Amino acid sequence: MVIASAHSQRHVSAVADHLLRTWKNSGYGLASVEGLAGGDWVLIDTGDIIVHLFRPETRLFYNLEKMWLTSDFKNTKSVFFGDH
Template structure:
């Protein structure tokens, strides 16, 4: 099932919200990069939770007929990257997220913070 990138981002946000991801944000890269249309960033309270978040996103999207292209960092759980083509999900341990600070690196892009699974600013 092919979904628009915006719908897929919203679906990913629902899954993250269900598994209590923290400090979730979306970086809209459409106008600044060809890497992806969106980055979805979240962090877990522990390494175990980062893996649970990754597992749940993969499982729920597979049930929707959307399959992962690539996964990196799962073994350590400090920074897990899930590549869905137009959307790349970054699941961090809090300290790792603060160290790499992707929001600062991509400051030219539109950054949308998310509260309770719903973007504060519409996608």
């Protein structure tokens, strides 16, 4: 699972669009996507990988990291790039 932030609704949509095009052009087929029109939270499901793209405020509100980063997930690794 990938959880990432983008600076604005436009940025969230642009990153999601880029990921979807790259996935398809790499020959992996189509991915399912939800929330692309709204731009606050986009979910991309490739079957093997789930990508959550958020605006910073939306990411703080839903706080998926808290739900998934528990002691049950000892092999979970968090990597932060840029401003978080």
